[in-house]
Amino acid sequence: xxxxxxxxxxxxxxxxxxxxxxxxxxxxxxxxxxxxxxxxxxxxxxxxxxxxxxxxxxxxxxxxxxxxxxxxxxxxxxxxxxxxxxxxxxxxxxxxxxxxxxxxxxxxxxxxxxxxxxxxxxxxxxxxxxxxxxxxxxxxxxxxxxxxxxxxxxxxxxxxxxxxxxxxxxxxxxxxxxxxxxxxxxxxxxxxxxxxxxxxxxxxxxxxxxxxxxxxxxxxxxxxxxx
Amino acid sequence: xxxxxxxxxxxxxxxxxxxxxxxxxxxxxxxxxxxxxxxxxxxxxxxxxxxxxxxxxxxxxxxxxxxxxxxxxxxxxxxxxxxxxxxxxxxxxxxxxxxxxxxxxxxxxxxxxxxxxxxxxxxxxxxxxxxxxxxxxxxxxxxxxxxxxxxxxxxxxxxxxxxxxxxxxxxxxxxxxxxxxxxxxxxxxxxxxxxxxxxxxxxxxxxxxxxxxxxxxxxxxxxxxxxxxxxxxxxxxxxxxxxxxxxxxxxxxxxxxxxxxxxxxxxxxxxxxxxxxxxxxxxxxxxxxxxxxxxxxxxxxxxxxxxxxxxxxxxxxxxx
Numbered sequence: 001x002x003x004x005x006x007x008x009x010x011x012x013x014x015x016x017x018x019x020x021x022x023x024x025x026x027x028x029x030x031x032x033x034x035x036x037x038x039x040x041x042x043x044x045x046x047x048x049x050x051x052x053x054x055x056x057x058x059x060x061x062x063x064x065x066x067x068x069x070x071x072x073x074x075x076x077x078x079x080x081x082x083x084x085x086x087x088x089x090x091x092x093x094x095x096x097x098x099x100x101x102x103x104x105x106x107x108x109x110x111x112x113x114x115x116x117x118x119x120x121x122x123x124x125x126x127x128x129x130x131x132x133x134x135x136x137x138x139x140x141x142x143x144x145x146x147x148x149x150x151x152x153x154x155x156x157x158x159x160x161x162x163x164x165x166x167x168x169x170x171x172x173x174x175x176x177x178x179x180x181x182x183x184x185x186x187x188x189x190x191x192x193x194x195x196x197x198x199x200x201x202x203x204x205x206x207x208x209x210x211x212x213x214x215x216x217x218x219x220x221x222x223x224x225x226x227x
Numbered sequence: 228x229x230x231x232x233x234x235x236x237x238x239x240x241x242x243x244x245x246x247x248x249x250x251x252x253x254x255x256x257x258x259x260x261x262x263x264x265x266x267x268x269x270x271x272x273x274x275x276x277x278x279x280x281x282x283x284x285x286x287x288x289x290x291x292x293x294x295x296x297x298x299x300x301x302x303x304x305x306x307x308x309x310x311x312x313x314x315x316x317x318x319x320x321x322x323x324x325x326x327x328x329x330x331x332x333x334x335x336x337x338x339x340x341x342x343x344x345x346x347x348x349x350x351x352x353x354x355x356x357x358x359x360x361x362x363x364x365x366x367x368x369x370x371x372x373x374x375x376x377x378x379x380x381x382x383x384x385x386x387x388x389x390x391x392x393x394x395x396x397x398x399x400x401x402x403x404x405x406x407x408x409x410x411x412x413x414x415x416x417x418x419x420x421x422x423x424x425x426x427x428x429x430x431x432x433x434x435x436x437x438x439x440x441x442x443x444x445x446x447x448x449x450x451x452x453x454x455x456x457x458x459x460x461x462x463x464x465x466x467x468x469x470x471x472x473x474x475x476x477x478x479x480x481x482x483x484x485x486x487x488x489x490x491x492x493x494x495x496x497x498x499x500x501x502x503x504x505x506x507x508x509x510x511x512x513x514x515x516x517x518x519x520x521x522x523x524x525x526x527x528x529x530x531x532x533x534x535x536x537x538x539x540x541x542x543x544x545x546x547x
Binding site: 001002005006008009066069070072073074075076077078079080223225226227 | 309312313314315316331332333336337339340345346347348349360361363364365366
């Protein structure tokens with residue numbers, strides 16, 4: 001009962017935020033489109049398809065701490081909170097992916113102008129793969145946010161930010177010394193580009209990132225405290 | 228305790244103790260085994276960095292009794308209740324609810340509800356929404372009773388919890404607690420910010436609830452005199468350690484005061500382990516543990532039972 005209630009509490013909050021986000025983005029696109037049609041101005045509509053991948057980690061970061069406090073007051077155990085948070089983030093990703101897939105079917109300009117997947121990998125891949133890509137991509141991004149928020153709650157924001165900055169600096173130094181081209185090629189391959197790469201690579205990469213993020217969050221949340 | 232007059236605010240009918248855990252639908256203790264039912268701290272230690280908040284605390288809160296957990300600010304009361312409510316993780320030891328470790332155990336947690344001054348309810352949540360969520364999270368939550376209690380306390384159901392004053396935030400938590408059928412109700416500073424009328428109403432409702440349900444209530448406070456007439460058991464903690472734990476009557480009988488001329492009082496106390504001696508002008512009052520020593524008493528000395536408040540103050544004062 002508590003898990004169901006927790007999922008409902010978190011999912012409603014996240015899907016509502018995602019809906020507002022979609023309405024805002026939709027309104028921007030409509031305004032730009034209307035301006036072009038009515039010849040008020042010829043405005044280039046920027047590609048906004050990357051924004052869900054920014055929104056989801058921000059949502060995870062901004063809601064997790066408050067949710068943990070409330071769910072603990074409601075008597076949930078930590079593993080239940082992990083399950084509920086992961087499931088509700090998944091629900092929000094599902095919602096965004098569904099909107100993306102519907103838009104790619106309904107609006108003719110979407111595959112060539114707004115869909116990150118169809119623009120990058122070809123419009124011929126269709127709405128189903130577009131849906132899966134958006135879902136897994138958002139899940140990966142939100143699990144990074146989830147892991148970061150959990151670590152922040154467990155060890156304190158300052159420590160986690162400092163460690164993250166240090167890790168980024170180390171990676172950049174390593175890139176300079178070991179050859180950025182090599183790493184760049186590796187990343188391209190992981191994203192499904194380049195010689196011998198498969199279209200399945202980005203899907204597997206996102207799934208792996210999502211799983212690792214949830215694992216890190218689980219490890220951190222096990223001893224999380226509310227004071 | 229029994230001379231309090233009660234108004235009827237929709238008190239629950241007495242209910243049977245939980246024999247099935249709602250969280251896992253697994254049978255737990257037999258309903259009549261109340262003797263085994265308790266919330267027990269077992270060699271509990273909690274450190275925050277270098278600060279020792281609880282130091283090897285072993286304490287038991289029996290089922291069906293009102294307990295007072297007394298301690299000065301920073302004594303470890305909130306930490307103890309925080310661990311019992313799963314908000315904090317013990318460094319060592321554990322808290323058991325009816326024999327089950329409470330930390331991250333959904334079944335044990337379903338029997339405990341703890342109020343506290345820690346901000347756990349989102350400030351943007353409306354009170355009536357909170358009532359709704361309490362009903363969704365807790366099977367045994369009586370939303371109608373919550374609304375009735377809120378009205379009795381003049382708590383605005385349409386207000387955001389973040390916009391409530393300190394007193395009404397406390398009231399909001401008390402309303403939720405008193406509308407829930409949790410077996411173990413842990414109230415951390417339950418009258419924080421409440422005015423005299425609201426405090427009186429709360430004590431009245433608490434007694435009404437207790438008579439109807441006979442559950443365990445733990446009141447953590449330093450306002451001893453207010454709860455002295457309500458509680459049956461008292462535990463005093465200081466600097467993370469249990470100083471005393473006994474029935475309220477036993478504690479009252481555990482000490483006494485001797486008053487009279489300062490010279491006479493000093494003479495009486497000579498060789499005895501007095502908790503303290505207060506002197507004002509030529510008159511003194513000494514506080515001692517145990518029974519008065521008839522051989523030392525003279526007709527110039529008066530003895531009196533020690534109050535819980537005095538006992539608490541004398542046991543926990545640090546030379547100030």
